[in-house]
Amino acid sequence: MFDRRGQAIPLGAKLGTGGEGNVFEVLDHRKLVAKIYHQPLTDEKATKLAHMAEISTPALLQLSAWPTDVLFDRPGGKAVGLLMAKVDGHKPVHLLYGPKSRQKEFPDAQWPFLIHTAANVARAFAAVHEHGHVIGDVNHGNLLVSAEGTVKFIDCDSFQVHAHGRHYLCEVGVSTHTPPELQDISFRTTRRTANHDAFGLAVMVFQLLFMGRHPYSGSYLGKGEMPLEDAIKGGRFAYGPGAASRLMKQPPGTIPLEATGPVAPLFERAFSAVTPLRPTALEWRVGLQALMQGLGQCQANPAHQYLQTLATCPWCTVERQSGFLFFTITAAQATGTVLHLDVSALWQQIKAIRPPQPPPLAAPSSFQAQPSSSAGAVRARARGRQLIGWLVAIAGFIIGLGPADKHGGILIVIAAAFIGWKIGSSDSDGIEKLRAAQRDASRVYEDMRQRWYEATGDVRFSNKLRELECLKAEYDRLPEERRQRLNRLENGRRAKQLEAFLDRFRINAATIPGIGDGRKVTLQSYGIETAADVKRDRILNIPGFGPALTNRIMAWHKTVTARFVFDPNQGVNPAEISKVEADILKRKQEIEMALARGPAELQAIGAQSQAAMVALRQQVEAAARQLAQAEVDLRSVQ
Amino acid sequence: MSYDPQVPFQATGFALAEFAENPEPRCPCVLLLDTSASMGGQPITELNAGLVAFKDELMADPMAVKRVEVGIVGFGPVRTVTDFTTADVFQPPHLSATGDTPMGAAIERALDMIEARKAVYKQNGVSYYRPWVFLLTDGAPTDAWANAATRIREGEATKKLMFFAVGVEGANMQILSQIATRDPLKLKGVRFRDLFSWLSSSLGSVSRSNPGNGSDTAEVVAFSNPVTPNGWASTA
Numbered sequence: 029m030f031d032r033r034g035q036a037i038p039l040g041a042k043l044g045t046g047g048e049g050n051v052f053e054v055l056d057h058r059k060l061v062a063k064i065y066h067q068p069l070t071d072e073k074a075t076k077l078a079h080m081a082e083i084s085t086p087a088l089l090q091l092s093a094w095p096t097d098v099l100f101d102r103p104g105g106k107a108v109g110l111l112m113a114k115v116d117g118h119k120p121v122h123l124l125y126g127p128k129s130r131q132k133e134f135p136d137a138q139w140p141f142l143i144h145t146a147a148n149v150a151r152a153f154a155a156v157h158e159h160g161h162v163i164g165d166v167n168h169g170n171l172l173v174s175a176e177g178t179v180k181f182i183d184c185d186s187f188q189v190h191a192h193g194r195h196y197l198c199e200v201g202v203s204t205h206t207p208p209e210l211q212d213i214s215f216r217t218t219r220r221t222a223n224h225d226a227f228g229l230a231v232m233v234f235q236l237l238f239m240g241r242h243p244y245s246g247s248y249l250g251k252g253e254m255p256l257e258d259a260i261k262g263g264r265f266a267y268g269p270g271a272a273s274r275l276m277k278q279p280p281g282t283i284p285l286e287a288t289g290p291v292a293p294l295f296e297r298a299f300s301a302v303t304p305l306r307p308t309a310l311e312w313r314v315g316l317q318a319l320m321q322g323l324g325q326c327q328a329n330p331a332h333q334y335l336q337t338l339a340t341c342p343w344c345t346v347e348r349q350s351g352f353l354f355f356t357i358t359a360a361q362a363t364g365t366v367l368h369l370d371v372s373a374l375w376q377q378i379k380a381i382r383p384p385q386p387p388p389l390a391a392p393s394s395f396q397a398q399p400s401s402s403a404g405a406v407r408a409r410a411r412g413r414q415l416i417g418w419l420v421a422i423a424g425f426i427i428g429l430g431p432a433d434k435h436g437g438i439l440i441v442i443a444a445a446f447i448g449w450k451i452g453s454s455d456s457d458g459i460e461k462l463r464a465a466q467r468d469a470s471r472v473y474e475d476m477r478q479r480w481y482e483a484t485g486d487v488r489f490s491n492k493l494r495e496l497e498c499l500k501a502e503y504d505r506l507p508e509e510r511r512q513r514l515n516r517l518e519n520g521r522r523a524k525q526l527e528a529f530l531d532r533f534r535i536n537a538a539t540i541p542g543i544g545d546g547r548k549v550t551l552q553s554y555g556i557e558t559a560a561d562v563k564r565d566r567i568l569n570i571p572g573f574g575p576a577l578t579n580r581i582m583a584w585h586k587t588v589t590a591r592f593v594f595d596p597n598q599g600v601n602p603a604e605i606s607k608v609e610a611d612i613l614k615r616k617q618e619i620e621m622a623l624a625r626g627p628a629e630l631q632a633i634g635a636q637s638q639a640a641m642v643a644l645r646q647q648v649e650a651a652a653r654q655l656a657q658a659e660v661d662l663r664s665v666q
Numbered sequence: 667m668s669y670d671p672q673v674p675f676q677a678t679g680f681a682l683a684e685f686a687e688n689p690e691p692r693c694p695c696v697l698l699l700d701t702s703a704s705m706g707g708q709p710i711t712e713l714n715a716g717l718v719a720f721k722d723e724l725m726a727d728p729m730a731v732k733r734v735e736v737g738i739v740g741f742g743p744v745r746t747v748t749d750f751t752t753a754d755v756f757q758p759p760h761l762s763a764t765g766d767t768p769m770g771a772a773i774e775r776a777l778d779m780i781e782a783r784k785a786v787y788k789q790n791g792v793s794y795y796r797p798w799v800f801l802l803t804d805g806a807p808t809d810a811w812a813n814a815a816t817r818i819r820e821g822e823a824t825k826k827l828m829f830f831a832v833g834v835e836g837a838n839m840q841i842l843s844q845i846a847t848r849d850p851l852k853l854k855g856v857r858f859r860d861l862f863s864w865l866s867s868s869l870g871s872v873s874r875s876n877p878g879n880g881s882d883t884a885e886v887v888a889f890s891n892p893v894t895p896n897g898w899a900s901t902a
């Protein structure tokens with residue numbers, strides 16, 4: 029291959045194939061690629077490419093793979109291709125707007141990213157139009173998106189180009205992005221306008237915002253079929269308040285048009301049957317930016333962003349309706365760097381709260397008590413009685429040792445001693461009262477002491493703190509837990525694939541020696557319908573199935589299993605990953621909430637015990653003093 | 667003939683996840699595969715290998731993966747081997763050859779499946795291309811096939827479907843041409859892989875063309891001609 033100056037352009041590996049040509053690497057030029065057409069170019073097309081190369085601008089080169097040179101089979105020979113900048117790190121836009129492919133190709137993309145990309149698409153259209161060109165063949169494959177949501181056009185040689193006073197037409201197009209007025213018209217002879225492009229742009233913005241849905245794809249309420257092209261021609265936009273009057277109903281599981289707020293009227297204008305002027309690229313940009321500013325995060329699922337003027341989150345609704353999770357909670361959202369709570373700061377705060385410190389309890393021994401007057405009276409009475417007792421005993425002794433009968437005398441001495449002792453020690457009443465007083469005082473004091481310990485919160489505080497410590501430990505383990513659960517999913521892939529594989533082999537379609545239709549019916553009635561249900565124990569439990577028959581079924585199961593080939597390219601079901609992420613996130617938020625309440629709860633416990641100390645202190649001291657008194661009193665009479 | 671297809675139950679207000687995750691217009695294709703006893707041996711082995719290659723080739727085309735839906739009806743006896751699934755979910759079955767050739771009933775089963783599938787598309791607000799029925803046989807019908815032929819002619823005339831018949835060695839090409847409106851093709855040897863490679867690239871082209879079952883876009887899409895010295899088919 030040779031360029032316009034006759035310089036040789038050596039081609040490398042093939043990068044892609046299209047309807048019109050193949051795209052190759054250019055050796056020694058990592059930033060260039062060459063497109064070689066399947067058919068040699070007409071003079072018209074060759075001139076178009078040469079003119080395109082001449083009128084390129086930095087802006088066009090930045091937003092597209094604009095042709096930079098024409099390629100010839102020999103110097104000065106037939107035009108067979110073009111040179112253009114290589115587009116790296118970009119993927120076709122349909123991989124972004126299709127929810128299933130998005131999970132794989134743009135896993136972190138949520139609604140704001142889609143809106144942002146749509147605004148960039150509008151910017152790219154605006155730039156092309158400002159140059160006087162028209163894209164013409166707007167479609168899902170020739171607009172590429174980067175990981176940052178910036179976009180680039182490829183296949184620019186099909187653009188309608190305004191160069192050197194001429195309009196080179198765009199001769200192709202796809203019906204899904206073609207406005208009503210061009211639906212049945214030949215592209216080969218039609219000069220297109222920015223207003224025609226505006227229809228394709230509106231479709232693409234709609235697809236980005238509505239999870240890959242086409243604005244005219246809905247349920248037709250009239251009779252018969254409603255092909256997409258006819259729906260476009262008839263202006264049968266399937267969304268918005270006027271849809272029913274157009275005999276259309278939007279598909280189930282899609283967000284309402286109102287969910288797009290300031291963009292909704294633009295869609296209505298773009299998709300009505302007759303429209304003098306569709307929204308321009310600039311209008312889209314302004315509308316999309318306004319929509320973006322109105323977004324807020326859903327309380328239930330941080331992956332959901334929606335217009336805060338709505339009463340409820342539309343994503344929660346459509347996910348409940350379809351059972352499909354449109355957005356994946358990102359790792360950042362799951363591990364919390366984006367979330368509002370700074371747990372380590374929170375933990376510092378918790379550790380800094382000092383436990384309540386109840387002052388040492390006043391022990392009864394610390395009170396210096398004097399025996400009370402009542403105790404003194406008891407003691408005086410006791411002394412009097414002791415004196416009488418002695419007197420009785422002494423009197424008995426004198427009488428007993430006197431002139432009376434010897435034996436009788438001894439008895440009298442003993443009796444008098446007994447009576448005297450009895451009298452002397454018999455003030456049981458008074459002393460018993462003192463003893464009871466001591467017992468009561470002791471009980472009251474113990475009770476108060478108990479209440480003091482409970483209420484001054486030493487225990488409550490440390491219990492709460494221990495609970496928070498457990499939560500914090502669990503919180504720190506969450507990333508590891510998440511990793512392990514995702515690993516388990518990954519490891520379960522093989523088993524799942526095998527299960528799905530085995531499930532395709534129905535028993536009643538299988539030929540198993542000895543297992544006729546009758547036995548198949550029996551197996552089915554026991555829930556054994558496919559190879560996936562076959563388990564030795566289960567079959568042995570079925571009446572009439574002995575080891576011999578069971579072995580035959582197991583042999584069949586084995587041959588089927590042997591055919592299974594594990595497909596490592598088949599990934600884990602994204603819905604299951606989302607579920608793990610959602611579980612972890614939920615637990616994480618629960619813990620964060622509990623930890624966030626922690627400082628206040630600990631402080632509350634502190635304040636409560638402070639109040640308890642004030643309230644109980646006097647009572648406890650009184651009880652201690654009383655006990656001290658009772659003990660002194662009791663001791664004083666013993 | 668008036669004919670009312672059964673529609674699987676779907677509670678109102680609810681959507682099927684398969685269309686929520688991928689709302690691209692669908693291009694349904696039923697493979698009507700003769701699995702009668704005469705297909706035993708090399709033909710059925712090659713047919714099975716061809717189906718595996720078919721999946722792989724569809725997977726290599728990012729738009730075909732999203733849009734082409736494959737369903738398989740085997741006959742001898744008639745059974746639905748695979749209900750419509752997109753290429754990424756499609757698991758090539760392992761067919762074995764037994765029984766006779768109830769081709770008429772099999773065709774009617776395929777047409778019923780398509781009608782039911784179209785109802786599901788409509789319910790879920792998803793557009794679709796003109797459905798394809800691709801018949802592969804090495805024999806002649808052993809049942810009544812007049813009604814099936816009438817339904818095919820009707821479908822073709824109203825542009826509601828595209829019917830292709832391919833005869834393997836031993837097929838009664840005479841009857842096939844009475845059933846199909848398009849000329850039936852004859853497979854060279856057991857070149858099932860080439861056939862499925864052609865089918866997947868043709869379906870790929872269709873899936874990149876304009877949906878709209880009422881228009882004749884499907885006719886406009888240029889398929890590569892399989893009847894060339896190197897192609898997999900010859901005319902009868």
Ligand SMILES: Nc1ncnc2c1ncn2[C@@H]1O[C@H](COP(=O)(O)OP(=O)(O)OP(=O)(O)O)[C@@H](O)[C@H]1O
Binds near residue numbers: 050113183
């Ligand atoms: N500038 C580029 N840099 C890298 N790869 C490119 C570039 N342009 C095209 N390709 C690759 O080559 C493929 C075919 O390119 P392109 O769409 O321009 O061809 P085409 O023949 O015009 O196709 P179509 O059938 O869409 O008309 C693209 O899908 C893409 O993978």
